[in-house]
Amino acid sequence: MDFNDTPEEARFREEASSWLAKNAPTDDAFRTLSPLEQAKVWQKRKYDAGWACIGWAPEFGGRGASAIEEVIWRQEESQYDLPANFFLIGQGMIGPTLMAWASDEDKARFLPPLASGEEVWCQLFSEPAGGSDLAALRTRAERDGDDWVINGQKIWTSGAHYSDYGVIVVRTDPTVPKHKGLSYFYVDMKAPGVEIKPIKQLTGDSDFNEVYFTDVRVSDSQRLGEVGQGWQVSLTTLMNERAAIGGSFGQMDVSLAVSVAEEVEINGRPALEDAAVRARIANWYVQEAGLKYTGYRSLTALSRGALPGPENSIGKLVGAPKMQAMSSYLMDLLGASGAIADESLAAKAGIIQRAYMGAPGLRIAGGTDEIMANIIAERVLGLPQEPRLDKGIPFNEVPTG
Amino acid sequence: MDFNDTPEEARFREEASSWLAKNAPTDDAFRTLSPLEQAKVWQKRKYDAGWACIGWAPEFGGRGASAIEEVIWRQEESQYDLPANFFLIGQGMIGPTLMAWASDEDKARFLPPLASGEEVWCQLFSEPAGGSDLAALRTRAERDGDDWVINGQKIWTSGAHYSDYGVIVVRTDPTVPKHKGLSYFYVDMKAPGVEIKPIKQLTGDSDFNEVYFTDVRVSDSQRLGEVGQGWQVSLTTLMNERAAIGGSFGQMDVSLAVSVAEEVEINGRPALEDAAVRARIANWYVQEAGLKYTGYRSLTALSRGALPGPENSIGKLVGAPKMQAMSSYLMDLLGASGAIADESLAAKAGIIQRAYMGAPGLRIAGGTDEIMANIIAERVLGLPQEPRLDKGIPFNEVPTG
């Protein structure tokens, strides 16, 4: 065991880091751009030099890099404070779906501008009535000549308002069982009838949107997969979501807890000397280190050619509740001041409180705690699914409460 | 709110306590008897004076006392160190079942000696394949003229080896759905074909038995309820079990934790000064006091004529895991000595360890944690049952793995 790169990995890391050192924008002019503009400028610069979507085939703008090279690149790029999230869904989840299911013309048309950041994509799967039961979606598409007409509502769509295109799963046949009546399209987000409304979260932020479709026409050529095959196509997208998730719950790590406990006093002594505080910190560190080294083990497997599996679900299942418990406890350590949200008055309280209010969302987004535990139980441990009352029943006859 | 008796209750308590003061056996001769003999002697003395099964009607040996009077009697009697458990199942659960379902002759024949302790009864419901799914029992009874012939195996039967009679639920029709093919009998535990084997628990004790039935003949007159009505009859028994459970998880209360933490040191100071220890003790006390005062609230309701409900399930659901967590932690406080089972070497370690090894059983007996949580969710909060794959299906077609 060692934490070092293989010689090939080290060579690749060196190449990446020296390119980054020369090309990562740090100038003031760049910083005056909006975050989205910054992201687009930086993405285009990477694309032009062959550093965008490096795992993709060269004809789509990548360089056919290995999974471990992608990890190394991310590690190196993350040394710089550069916006990246805008393209995560499009490049991480939708790109692979287009590669697997789109026509050659569509691949040639859409993948390069997706890689270069010139076109942004979003994903339109979730619906108000769906939630954990993703396939229970109700947005309908009805055939009209060479077109389909879409009506319904999507929700939790990140980036809908700045996206050029979106992928959408819709119900094309409500009279067959749930998973069998779906089809998958891409849509122009600027098309008539598409209406985007931001959702205000309980944190006060708006990271997501509701997207309403009213008689939105899409051509049948925008369909990916066969009619009725929408669920299989969306699984391609979702599998790549799972690969994208995991690990990154470090926005509030134990070092923050240690520093708060060093500053705050209990009975005239630093809280870090209090045995109850120490027990908590120890337990969080066990979780944090455990996830970190689980990540190292996955990385090792990845570098040997393995695919990321469902066991990565533990990152979120452990990380999100830890963030909630830790932020709650640190607020307690701050006492009445823990309630202060104003970072100018109480710097750490503000950060901690953002974490506390954000944690419930992290425990839900991309699969609730309960779904994550199901995934581990079923796909890792091989336990049986629950009995499914909606199995084999026409969608329009499934009980909906 | 006050913790005092009403004048009537106080009068009753005074009557009970003065009878007890005069009649509770404390002599050495009594103490030389076996526990079962002691219990029988004492029960007969109470019976003769009208203090046995006081809630029962006078014709069966009781005095028609109210529920709160029964509680008061138990409180007063428990001041004395007298064996009582031998009759709990018979008098607490089977007596009421006989009252509700037996013929007048049988009531007259069996209830008075049950009340007087001259005859001991046990309950034969659980089976190896049953567990939480009690009604999935497989012991069969087949009609043969005026008799039934019983074959099968029961398990977890307390007191089978010293019981005179037992009540048993058996399957009389495996071709109808699970709950509909059962019938309920009483059996002579000394009858030919009844074989009793003690079960050794992981604690090393043997509180329960397996009971094997091989061609055991019972007369049809020993049936309670109609053929096929066994489940309803057994519900009468089980409802009275629930009423009997609850509350008594105090065999290891927080005062033990406090005294261990006072004696043991951490870094040269009593462990009771350690903040982590204090947080644990506080949490256990919250549970303990919460259960205690929940009991007081139930008692108040009882004294106003209410019936005990499913909310009493919380006693075991909180108490058993608390006993496990607390005993585990106290072993930790004792350090390596926490592993010592020998009470002569380490008095408290022995008690604590017995609790630790016994707790898993407490979390199972009378309904696992999971069943208790289901009861609260379904019967208190009104949440729906899970879908039942065995519903409406002939018992002999239900999947059994």
Added chain:
Amino acid sequence: MNFEFSDEQQLLREQARGFLTEYCPASVVRAVLDGDQDWDAALWQKVADMGWTATVIPEAYGGLGLSYYELAIIAEEMGRSAAPLPFSSSVYLASEAIQRFGTEAQKSAWLPRLASGECVATVAMAEGAGRLALGRLETCRSGSQLSGTKVPVADASIAEVAVVLARSEAGLEACLVPLQQAGISMEPVITLDTSRGHSVITFDGAQAEVLGHAALDPVDWESLLDGAAVLLAWEQLGLAETALTQARDYALQRFAFGRAIGSYQAIKHKLANMYVKNTLARSNAYYGVWALAEGSDELPLAAATARVAAIQASTYAAEENIQTHGGMGFTWEFDCHFYLRRAKLLSLAIGSEAMWQDRLVSALAAHSAAA
């Protein structure tokens, strides 16, 4: 054995619940949370008209002279509706401090106006991050002048007067400080629950008078906090009950995979856990209010037990109510977050869980030693 509220008290509960259902639905909370106001002044007036601010103030001072049992009932209902009112500051803390420690003149001056609700008062204790140490306060009185900074102070922007915990040469003191005066500057402080206003107050030679005749025995201040802990426990219990009810209702109505999510064991057992914690909190709150109302020497133990149980029940119920609602629970539009904000805010007031666990064990050890 009579461990239950009286029929009259139960009637008061029904009345209070009916009143708040009508006048303090979630929309009222939302309006304050979303808006610029620190409270709902009209609702305060109505509550005062009901006599709730007067509940335990003696009749001699314009109060109703009722017991803490009645106040606990009102507190639970206040919590149930997450009322955007300075009730805990003014009633459980400031009025109690004046009643317990004030001179006759101070009581006569303030209690009738507090009872009628025309005056709102608050208590200023915290001086920034960390567990409050009564022996190390930095706010000082010298002569009639008070100096120091208190942050955060709940409901200060709407209070006419504050009871300020301070030190002087005589030791620990509670000072009575009118808040509209030259020596005071006050800035709003945004907290996680903007349906209750909070401020930072800087006293720079502010005019102050000592509450009562002399310095405070810290034990007496802790006894005041014990009382407030019991009443806050009832309020938190009300919050926890609302969160459980919301979660249950949603679990019955929301379907996934063809059945109500409330039929899945993961959700069932989550709600059963809420019920268990709420039940323990309720029974311990009974114990607490019994000790408070009867003046029992078990109050320190009972108050700490009620407080710890209520903190645990209310934060768990509020957090898991959001999880039960899934993505919807994480929106601003749904009400679930009100209860999370308030539950955590109240858990941080007057000392957090760990401090009360510590006090609980101290009381328990004292109790065992005495027994």
Added chain:
Amino acid sequence: MNFEFSDEQQLLREQARGFLTEYCPASVVRAVLDGDQDWDAALWQKVADMGWTATVIPEAYGGLGLSYYELAIIAEEMGRSAAPLPFSSSVYLASEAIQRFGTEAQKSAWLPRLASGECVATVAMAEGAGRLALGRLETCRSGSQLSGTKVPVADASIAEVAVVLARSEAGLEACLVPLQQAGISMEPVITLDTSRGHSVITFDGAQAEVLGHAALDPVDWESLLDGAAVLLAWEQLGLAETALTQARDYALQRFAFGRAIGSYQAIKHKLANMYVKNTLARSNAYYGVWALAEGSDELPLAAATARVAAIQASTYAAEENIQTHGGMGFTWEFDCHFYLRRAKLLSLAIGSEAMWQDRLVSALAAHSAAA
């Protein structure tokens, strides 16, 4: 990045697992648990023949001179089978102490015999209830005579020699004490896991020699414990994996209400929790063995992290495995209780969870300060 055992090491694991599956099935554990013996002497001989007792002992002293990676692999497999052997006492603790602290003569005298397995050794630390305080030991050496009482001492009845932690005028010392001698009386102590023998040892002027040339720096003893903590963590992980496997297999096979109990979320999520804890424990055990094998200065942090994670995983898995089995799990006849006994026993050895949490935070704070 190569955070995995080598192919050769994986081969060793397969070999060890195969060996123990064959020679240490549950019936072997049961025989010792039920019987009068304190170990399975025949199994010990086989294990010694495999060279496992010699794993990290240098070749110069008759060992195999392999790394802690190999020993960790064997430890996990030992845990997986709950082997009734004095492996942890003799290999992780006593052999290590002699190797680290012994004089050349002591090493030459004992290590070859420990490597070959013909001699079993143990370490005697605890002196009764409470957390061991190195600064307050009551066992004392004066000249060549040792006096005091150690209880409990694991595997003492089968050990030829003990490393006894004691004090003298020089300070903290590890003394080498042959156990068959006049100045020693030994009584068996029944513990919760009788598949491992324990004793109380009274030293009354027993002949003892100091291990090494001088008094011990407490830091060096703690470093020894860090190493043992890592190896015990692997053993506990093995126990936890067996408990999870048993629970999973039973959940697939046991039906209730017409379906496997493993299809109920309550059981699924219980097993998922086991899996999560086991995974965290495994990854932290990797971290621990890396730090131990590479001699990293992160060892104190890595060892404490591995130990705490392993305690949590193994006790949870062992406890909940019984719950998953229901009533059957509570019988003597089923094997579930072996893993509960052993998991708790190992969690109490060399300092319990709270002590290691404390050490973890000390190491973390030192680490942060250094960074």
